[in-house]
Amino acid sequence: MIGIYVHIPFCESKCVYCAFASFVKDESFQSDYFEFLNKEIRTCKFEDRQVSSIYFGGGTPSCVKPEKIVEVLTTIKNNFKVSENAEITIECNPCSTSLEKLEAYHSAGFNRISFGVQSLDSKMLKFLGRRHDKAQALDAIKKAKAAGFENISADLLLGLPKERVLKDAKCLMRQGVKHISAYMLQLEEGTKLKSLVEGGEVELPSEDKVVKTYQKLCKLLQKNGFAQYEISNFAQNGFKSQHNYAYWTGRAYLGFGLGAHSFDGAFVRWANADNFEDYFLGKQNKECLSPAQRDEEIVMLGLRCDAGFDKTKLSFDIEKVPAFKQLLANNILIQKGNKVFLNPTYYNISNSVIIKLLP
Ligand code: SF4
Structure with missing residues (x-):
């Protein structure tokens, strides 16, 4: 059994802390990308074709036309044996998530949705460069439920200036999310946030303070029935991410798309090029562990x-x-x-x- 990851490297704008392979590109460029991506999946020769989980991440998969996403999922289903009960996740940004899109994902077979909420402080979201506010985040969760999703996850960021992650986690639990990922804000090289912090324009909480908040968050989530099953991940019973387990337990996984990584489940890893020019030439880096x-x-x-x-x-x-x-x-x-x-x-x-x- 393998997991499949699909990288959608497009976003509507760049967040101040982001060091992911994500780019703002027009529709015609996106079409070329999807054409190549579908071909990459069709021509993949990996022997194990049984798929237990699929994850569309990015970037922002929800910022492209849903037909493009559905087409890629269909290509995977036509070229691999996807288990009937496979977990199929799509990452979404609340601002680019309409009810129609969510319904299209659901009827195509997606059964898990992961929202990049990050914070429910609208001012903080604006500072981070996110394009949604609190109301849009809560509305997106409501619409996901209306579209038929039960398995809903939300990402939160820890370590932001003016920490309020405990309050946000409580609010998200009240909205009925089943899974919460709480990631530490990282100061990545080359990001706008790093220069703001280094220039003294923004002050982040001390490491000690962040660790204390993290410990309080763990307690709060556990008290509310969210088991901590990984450093940053918490889930209600039956809602742990199966795809994440593929990575953590050393199962083989295939990554398709710009910069996506693959692993044969033994000793070989390979990664697609992380710039479009080399990716379209099919360049990969291979490593034997x-x-x-x-x-x-x-x-x-x-x-x-x-x-x-x-x-x-x-x-x-x-x-x-x-x-x-x-x-x-x-x-x-x-x-x-x-x-x-x-x-x-x-x-x-x-x-x-x-x-x-x-x-
Ligand atoms: S939405 Fe995510 S991938 Fe896109 S720029 Fe922001 S942090 Fe990066």
Whole structure:
């Protein structure tokens, strides 16, 4: 079973903190892109054709014509064996989401929607360069439900100036979202936000303050029935993202579109070029992971989520790593058979735990 990721690299404008492969392009350019994307899917020769999850991300998939999105999904269905109960997600921006579009996605087979809400403070959204406000975000969730979506996720940003993520999370839960992803704001190279912060025009909360807010958020969500199943992801029972698990548990996945990454489930990764010129020439970067690199991934991905990792999959004997027994004794790590898990209380120190475990 594999997961499929489709990258839609178009947005209506660029947000101040964004370092993703996303561009503002006209319709004729978009048409060329979709033509190439469909061809890339049709000509893919990967052996495993059984698909358990599909994820359309970006960029902003909802800012292009829904027919284009539906066509790509149809191409995937015609060229792979998509399971009947496959999770099929589309990322949407509240400002580019009409009821008609949502209905078109739903009838094409999308069964999960992920809204880039980020904040419910309209002024903050404007500062971030987002094109929606609070009312549009809440309206989009309402329309998604009206279009037939039950599995609705919302992204929130932690670490914004004037933090109010707890209030926003409460509001989103009242709207009936089933899944919340809370990501730390990152100051990425080359973004407008980084120059504003470096120039002293914007002040971000201290790391300590952000960690405290994160811990409060974890408690709040858990109290309301949202299990934390990964550092940044929380879901009600039955609504964990299956596609994310494909990444975290080392299953094979295929990425189509600009800059999209693929993994064969063993040792080979490859990525499409992240500029249009090279992407249209079919250029890719391929990387063969060494056993030590693969070990690092297995431990890192497994300990970031509730899937854990299977210690027999490692190329070294973790029992011989001095810190391993100590971490078990301190209840920071939990062992069940061959599986090793990080105690969720310690998700925020996962990086230091991972470093201690690797030889
Ligand atoms: S909507 Fe998302 S991908 Fe597009 S510019 Fe903003 S942060 Fe980047």
